[in-house]
Structure formats: C-alpha cells, structure tokens
Amino acid sequence: MNIYVLMKRTFDTEEKITISGGKINEDGAEFIINPYDEYAIEEAIQVRDANGGEVTVVSVGTEEAEKQLRTALAMGADKAVLINTEDDIENGDQFTTAKILSEFLKDKDADLIIAGNVAIDGGSGQVGPRVAEILGISYVTTITKLDINGSSATVVRDVEGDSEVIEASLPLLVTAQQGLNEPRYPSLPGIMKAKKKPLDELEIDDLDLDEDDVEAKTKTIEIYMPPKKEAGKVLEGELEDQVKELVKLLHTEAKVV
Amino acid sequence: MARKVLVLGEVRDGSLRNVSFEAVAAGKTASEGGEVVGVLIGDSVSALANGMIHYGADRVVTVEDEKLKQYTPDGFSQALMAVIDSESPDGLIFGHTAMGKDLAPKIAAKLESGLISDVTSLEEAGGNLVFTRPIYSGKAFEKKIVTDGLLFATIRPNNIAPMEKDESRSGDVASVAAEIKDLRTIIKEVVRKASEGVDLSEAKVIIAGGRGVKSEEGFEPLKELASVLNGAVGASRGACDADYCDYSLQIGQTGKVVTPDLYIACGISGAIQHLAGMSNSKVIVAINKDPEANIFKVADYGIVGDLFEVVPLLTEEFKKLKVNA
Numbered sequence: 308m309n310i311y312v313l314m315k316r317t318f319d320t321e322e323k324i325t326i327s328g329g330k331i332n333e334d335g336a337e338f339i340i341n342p343y344d345e346y347a348i349e350e351a352i353q354v355r356d357a358n359g360g361e362v363t364v365v366s367v368g369t370e371e372a373e374k375q376l377r378t379a380l381a382m383g384a385d386k387a388v389l390i391n392t393e394d395d396i397e398n399g400d401q402f403t404t405a406k407i408l409s410e411f412l413k414d415k416d417a418d419l420i421i422a423g424n425v426a427i428d429g430g431s432g433q434v435g436p437r438v439a440e441i442l443g444i445s446y447v448t449t450i451t452k453l454d455i456n457g458s459s460a461t462v463v464r465d466v467e468g469d470s471e472v473i474e475a476s477l478p479l480l481v482t483a484q485q486g487l488n489e490p491r492y493p494s495l496p497g498i499m500k501a502k503k504k505p506l507d508e509l510e511i512d513d514l515d516l517d518e519d520d521v522e523a524k525t526k527t528i529e530i531y532m533p534p535k536k537e538a539g540k541v542l543e544g545e546l547e548d549q550v551k552e553l554v555k556l557l558h559t560e561a562k563v564v
Numbered sequence: 565m566a567r568k569v570l571v572l573g574e575v576r577d578g579s580l581r582n583v584s585f586e587a588v589a590a591g592k593t594a595s596e597g598g599e600v601v602g603v604l605i606g607d608s609v610s611a612l613a614n615g616m617i618h619y620g621a622d623r624v625v626t627v628e629d630e631k632l633k634q635y636t637p638d639g640f641s642q643a644l645m646a647v648i649d650s651e652s653p654d655g656l657i658f659g660h661t662a663m664g665k666d667l668a669p670k671i672a673a674k675l676e677s678g679l680i681s682d683v684t685s686l687e688e689a690g691g692n693l694v695f696t697r698p699i700y701s702g703k704a705f706e707k708k709i710v711t712d713g714l715l716f717a718t719i720r721p722n723n724i725a726p727m728e729k730d731e732s733r734s735g736d737v738a739s740v741a742a743e744i745k746d747l748r749t750i751i752k753e754v755v756r757k758a759s760e761g762v763d764l765s766e767a768k769v770i771i772a773g774g775r776g777v778k779s780e781e782g783f784e785p786l787k788e789l790a791s792v793l794n795g796a797v798g799a800s801r802g803a804c805d806a807d808y809c810d811y812s813l814q815i816g817q818t819g820k821v822v823t824p825d826l827y828i829a830c831g832i833s834g835a836i837q838h839l840a841g842m843s844n845s846k847v848i849v850a851i852n853k854d855p856e857a858n859i860f861k862v863a864d865y866g867i868v869g870d871l872f873e874v875v876p877l878l879t880e881e882f883k884k885l886k887v888n889a
Binding site for chain 2: 400428532556
C-alpha cells in the first residue's frame with residue numbers, strides 16, 4: 308500500500324492567542340502536529356503495519372515544519388516531504404494549498420491518502436476534499452474507523468454524532484475525526500531512527516507551478532480578538548435559593564429561557 | 565452589485581433544517597438586491613420548497629432522484645453542478661454542517677473557486693462583501709473577502725438570524741434534470757446515536773458535563789435538564805477520555821465548537837481547549853464544586869456547589885417555570 312498523509316504544523320492547543328501588527332503573534336509559541344493530523348499519521352502507520360507498504364507524510368509550509376515532520380517519522384512514518392513555500396507564497400488560502408498538494412500527489416499512485424478533518428488554527432476543513440476532487444478520487448470525511456479489505460475499504464463516518472458505514476474503493480482519501488485511534492508517542496528508538504529517514508524538501512518550481520497558478524482566491528483583511536468577557540456573577544446563599552435566583556436571572560435578565 | 569446567489573437547503577428527517585433559513589438570510593445579504601435561489605436536493609424534496617420561499621428565497625430549484633435519498637459527495641455534487649450550469653450564479657451559500665463541510669470543498673475544487681468556511685456573519689463594507697469567521701477555534705476572528713471569482717461560503721448554524729417567516733410569500737419552484745451515476749461511496753448503514761435529543765451544533769441550549777460527572781450514569785441528571793429545556797447534552801474532553809460519554813459529544817478545540825443561547829457547564833474545570841469551543845455562547849452558567857475553577861472566569865452566572873445537588877434542583881425550577889409560562 309502506498310499511503311500518504313497530509314500534515315499541518317499548528318499552534319499548540321495550550322497557547323493563548325495574541326495579535327501583533329495585525330497578525331497572530333507567533334513569538335515564543337509552541338507548535339505541534341495538528342491534532343487531527345496526528346490521528347491521520349497513526350492510522351496510516353497501523354494500515355501499513357497490517358497491509359504492508361510505505362507511509363509518506365507531506366506538509367506545505369515553511370522550514371520550521373521539519374520538526375513536526377521528524378516527529379511523524381519518529382512515530383513510524385517512512386518518509387517525509389516538505390513543500391517549502393516560504394520564498395514563493397505570502398498569503399495562500401485553501402485553494403493554494405490544495406493545488407500544491409495535488410500537483411505533488413498526481414503522479415504518486417497513492418492507494419490511500421489520510422488527512423486530518425480540520426486544522427485547529429484556520430479551521431476550514433477544505434484541503435482534504437479539495438485534493439481528492441483535483442486528483443479525481445473519492446473521499447470520506449470525519450472518519451472514526453477504517454478497515455482495508457484488498458482494494459476496497461469500509462469506513463465509519465461521524466455525521467454530527469450519527470455514524471454512517473460506508474464502502475468505497477481505493478484509491479481513497481479520508482479525513483480523520485477524533486476517536487479514530489489513540490496516536491502513539493514517538494519512542495526513543497523511533498526518534499533515533501527518524502534522524503536517518505528521508506525528509507525531502509521541494510519548492511513549487513519543482514512541481515512546475517508558479518505563483519500565479521496558486522494565487523489565493525480569498526484574502527484576510529483583518530484579524531481581531533473577540534471582546535473579553537467580564538467575569539460574571541457567582542451566586543451566594545442557600546443552594547435552593549441560588550438555584551431559584553439563577554432560573555429567575557436566566558428568565559428575566561438574560562432572557563434565554 | 566446585485567448578484568444571483570444559490571442557497572443549498574438541507575433536509576433531515578423530512579423537514580428543512582434551521583440552518584437552511586439562516587443560509588437564505590445570508591444569501592439575501594450576499595445578493596445585494598439580486599436574487600436568492602434556494603436549491604433542494606434529495607429523493608423527494610419539492611414539497612419543502614415553499615418553506616425556503618417563506619423564509620425569503622425568491623424561488624427554488626430542486627433536483628430529485630432516488631439515488632439522492634442519502635447524501636453522498638458524488639451524488640450531491642452531480643446534482644448541484646447541474647443547477648450551477650443552468651443558473652450560472654454569482655454566489656453560493658451552504659450551511660457549515662456535516663453535509664456542507666463535506667460537499668462545499670468538492671464544489672469549490674470543481675469550480676476552481678475560493679471558499680470561506682464557517683462564517684458567523686457577513687456584511688457589505690467598503691464595496692466588498694466581508695465575511696467574519698472564527699479562527700483558532702474562536703480564540704480569535706478574521707474578516708475575509710473573495711478576491712477572485714465566485715462568492716462561496718458555508719455559514720455556521722445558530723449565528724445568522726433567519727428572516728421573518730412569511731407564508732404569503734410565493735415564488736417559482738422548478739426542477740432541474742441531472743444524471744446521477746457512478747456513486748463511488750456507498751452508505752451501507754446509518755447508526756443513529758444522536759437521534760435522541762437535539763443536535764449539538766444547532767441547539768439553543770446545551771448542558772455539558774465534565775470530569776465532575778464521574779460516570780456514564782452521572783450524565784442522567786444532565787439529560788433530564790436538557791430535555792426540560794429542549795436542549796442537547798455535550799461534554800468536555802475529560803469526560804470523553806474517561807469514557808463517560810461518546811466523543812461525538814465533545815465540545816472544544818478538538819471536538820465541536822458551539823454557540824448556543826445558553827450553555828450550562830456542569831463539573832467542567834474550563835481548560836483553555838474547552839473554552840475555545842464554547843466561550844462565544846450567549847450566556848454561560850457554571851456549576852462547579854471548586855470556586856477557583858477556570859470556568860467561572862467566562863461564566864455569566866456561577867453556582868459553587870455539587871452538580872448532583874444543583875442540577876436536579878435546576879430541573880425542578882425550570883419545570884415550574886414552564887408550567888407557569
């Protein structure tokens with residue numbers, strides 16, 4: 308099985324977000340593998356271990372994503388590819404990223420492509436399905452279970468809490484939802500081995516793309532913080548009275564019930 | 565600039581979901597005095613077309629085929645592309661729902677267009693249509709515009725107010741023929757887990773439990789409160805990780821991001837990842853034994869106490885309120 312994983316480097320979920328100069332302030336922030344992509348990497352490793360083959364993790368980003376790609380290799384992926392857009396693209400969007408990834412993937416004969424269902428920073432959830440469409444393969448998003456049987460797959464898709472059991476043929480792209488698996492931590496031998504595993508770096512020129520081909524269709528004009536919430540009212544007195552007061556406040560002051 | 569905007573309605577269990585009407589309202593704003601055309605796709609949907617018109621669509625186009633009984637990306641994209649070919653719209657609005665999230669990127673890739681996902685408001689400003697959306701799970705917001713091609717957005721349920729329903733509104737309902745074939749993903753079975761109660765993403769009231777709920781049974785009082793308020797039950801990651809409930813209930817940075825009118829957090833400490841998923845709710849109530857719990861910092865109202873005492877009392881009080889109302 309020829310398996311590819313689409314990975315994004317994101318802010319650690321523990322990070323507080325601040326803005327400076329109209330941009331999200333990245334100074335001193337910790338970065339991680341997007342948590343949903345971690346499920347994707349884990350699943351790819353499990354599928355490979357069960358069916359044979361090779362796992363390649365690919366990321367579009369800057370040189371700094373090498374660290375997260377090495378982590379993916381330490382978890383057990385076989386190869387990593389960084390498509391470094393630092394010099395070529397300032398403000399890409401999902402069109403941009405999907406176009407670059409598909410251009411990279413189009414001659415790779417992937418049997419299975421796994422991505423996270425959404426990145427916790429941008430939160431658009433577009434890149435996976437866009438890549439599948441451009442490559443002309445089918446996809447299933449937000450999956451919680453994947454069984455490969457030869458050239459077909461049985462997938463469980465989470466649909467707002469309900470589950471759909473879906474059959475599809477390979478090649479297939481799936482996006483990972485929480486509950487798919489429990490991602491492993493890289494082991495010490497894994498980390499040692501990862502240093503020797505191939506991590507290739509490409510630029511969009513290597514994919515015969517130029518900046519115009521991948522120019523974003525949308526643009527961010529402003530980033531701002533939501534208004535800070537005032538600390539609320541902690542009620543006092545006998546519990547029963549507090550409850551009565553709360554219901555009254557919700558009914559007459561907040562008017563939500 | 566007057567535009568023609570297609571709005572995809574969404575049908576569940578034989579009726580239109582609320583987000584369809586919110587999408588019509590968003591379409592109205594995006595159309596800037598042009599035309600809002602509702603689109604309904606399914607095996608038998610034309611009877612629902614007037615619902616979209618009553619909420620503000622100028623007319624409705626339907627695509628009906630037995631292969632469209634259930635949503636699949638191939639089937640629905642074939643149907644929608646047939647409508648797009650015949651209507652040549654300037655804009656497209658879907659709900660940011662399981663279906664909208666799955667379908668919109670495919671359509672955007674087919675049309676080589678941009679797509680602004682998970683929009684919470686839109687407005688005309690400085691000659692542009694400006695879309696606002698949360699980033700970093702609501703820790704910040706961004707405003708976006710489309711710089712090239714189609715205006716295409718998915719809107720988050722519960723954020724854009726629908727227009728007033730007016731049953732005297734009328735409009736044309738027409739069907740478009742589409743050849744639906746070669747579906748590559750086949751739905752073998754649907755396991756209903758969420759069918760009891762209200763959908764989390766559309767719920768006006770959410771009762772959420774954390775580690776303080778202590779067990780699967782511990783969710784029972786929360787469920788009772790939810791049923792009195794016609795709300796949905798959610799959970800923190802802690803509760804899901806401890807197997808007290810299914811991950812489909814998880815609210816937070818990983819999990820669902822929700823914005824109900826009323827969010828009651830029971831036994832939830834308020835980790836930053838959880839706050840990211842719910843802090844934009846209109847009114848937040850925190851119930852926690854620990855007066856220092858972080859959740860009180862974002863709560864409008866707080867009760868320091870044991871949720872197993874407080875929640876049943878609340879349920880009784882709300883019942884009385886309903887009787888008196």
